[in-house]
Amino acid sequence: MFRKLSVSAVSAAVLVAAAAAALSPAAAASASSAPVSSARVALHFDLAKGQMPENIALGPGGTAYVTFAGSRQIAEVSPGGAVRILATLPEPADGGVHTPVLGFPLTVGIVRAHDGTLYFLYATGTADLTGVWRLRPGGRPQRIAALPARGLPNGLALDPRTRTLYATDSVLGTVWRLPVTGGTATAWSTAPELASAGFLGANGLKIHNGAVWATNLDRGAVLRIPVRRDGSAGPVRTRARGLAGIDDFAFTGHGDGLLATLNGSSQVALVRPDGSHSIVLSADDGLQNPTSVALRGDTVYVLSAAYVTAEDPNLVLARLDG
Numbered sequence: 001m002f003r004k005l006s007v008s009a010v011s012a013a014v015l016v017a018a019a020a021a022a023l024s025p026a027a028a029a030s031a032s033s034a035p036v037s038s039a040r041v042a043l044h045f046d047l048a049k050g051q052m053p054e055n056i057a058l059g060p061g062g063t064a065y066v067t068f069a070g071s072r073q074i075a076e077v078s079p080g081g082a083v084r085i086l087a088t089l090p091e092p093a094d095g096g097v098h099t100p101v102l103g104f105p106l107t108v109g110i111v112r113a114h115d116g117t118l119y120f121l122y123a124t125g126t127a128d129l130t131g132v133w134r135l136r137p138g139g140r141p142q143r144i145a146a147l148p149a150r151g152l153p154n155g156l157a158l159d160p161r162t163r164t165l166y167a168t169d170s171v172l173g174t175v176w177r178l179p180v181t182g183g184t185a186t187a188w189s190t191a192p193e194l195a196s197a198g199f200l201g202a203n204g205l206k207i208h209n210g211a212v213w214a215t216n217l218d219r220g221a222v223l224r225i226p227v228r229r230d231g232s233a234g235p236v237r238t239r240a241r242g243l244a245g246i247d248d249f250a251f252t253g254h255g256d257g258l259l260a261t262l263n264g265s266s267q268v269a270l271v272r273p274d275g276s277h278s279i280v281l282s283a284d285d286g287l288q289n290p291t292s293v294a295l296r297g298d299t300v301y302v303l304s305a306a307y308v309t310a311e312d313p314n315l316v317l318a319r320l321d322g
Helices: 007-022
Strands: 036-044 053-058 064-068 073-077 083-088 106-112 118-123 131-135 142-146 153-159 164-169 174-179 186-189 202-208 211-216 221-226 237-240 246-251 258-262 267-271 277-281 290-296 299-304 314-320
Touching: 036 277, 053 299, 064 106, 073 106, 106 164, 118 153, 131 153, 153 211, 164 202, 174 202, 202 246, 211 246, 221 246, 258 290, 267 290
Parallel strands: 053 106, 053 290, 106 153, 153 202, 246 290
Antiparallel strands: 036 314, 053 064, 064 073, 073 083, 106 118, 118 131, 131 142, 153 164, 164 174, 174 186, 202 211, 211 221, 221 237, 246 258, 258 267, 267 277, 290 299, 299 314
């Protein structure tokens, strides 16, 4: 069953995203801009059922896997737009009121392995549930690694070459690392560039060209952390700045260009390899506090959680030209 989001949880979500919005400069809305075109709202989610999509992983054949922050659920979205709930995570005994920053439990980052196994993060503020979870096809969700209850695990990335998972913690300013088989997570990087400036720090996460890339929401930055030969973290380099409220991101190809969601301003930015950026999607295209972005071929997927607007959590599809 769907769990209807409580008034207090909605209020907490709105307050959190409002703080993110405050970090974003006011900007006039604009329709999709080159090289992104043909944006449309492809699917509307049900806010009353807590269907605030937080993160996305793409599967074969046009299928997408989504975490719903407000209902503690993992869902499968078919190419035709049908939503099927795969799992609902257990609710903490205290209702999740001690979840850092938010005050309610939420499912966050998600990745999919080649065998169809889904790995995702769950933050509850309790030691028995917070951590990295796994869902095998046809199976039941299982926690495979604990993460600190005082933190807020957020972004998740999978390195299939080394079968290693990496996770950001937005409160503790940490990138955690663990094998896909589970076990004890180790603090892979606690570089100061990952720390928050009073709200949320390290957020989105990807593996790309021999490095771990992360965003820092408070600092509006994109960070690159090389993976050394021994697997340890190299020195952090800031690759882009001035992206207030940055959340998730996706690389546009083999190079270092990327698309990034700006939560508070309801925009998607194209960030070039030199760090400069331009806005390519906005509220005029249907975005409502976008939380994640993914690419399949030239198709751009953008999830909006409507944390502040509280109107229309949705999935926007667009085309990346060239």
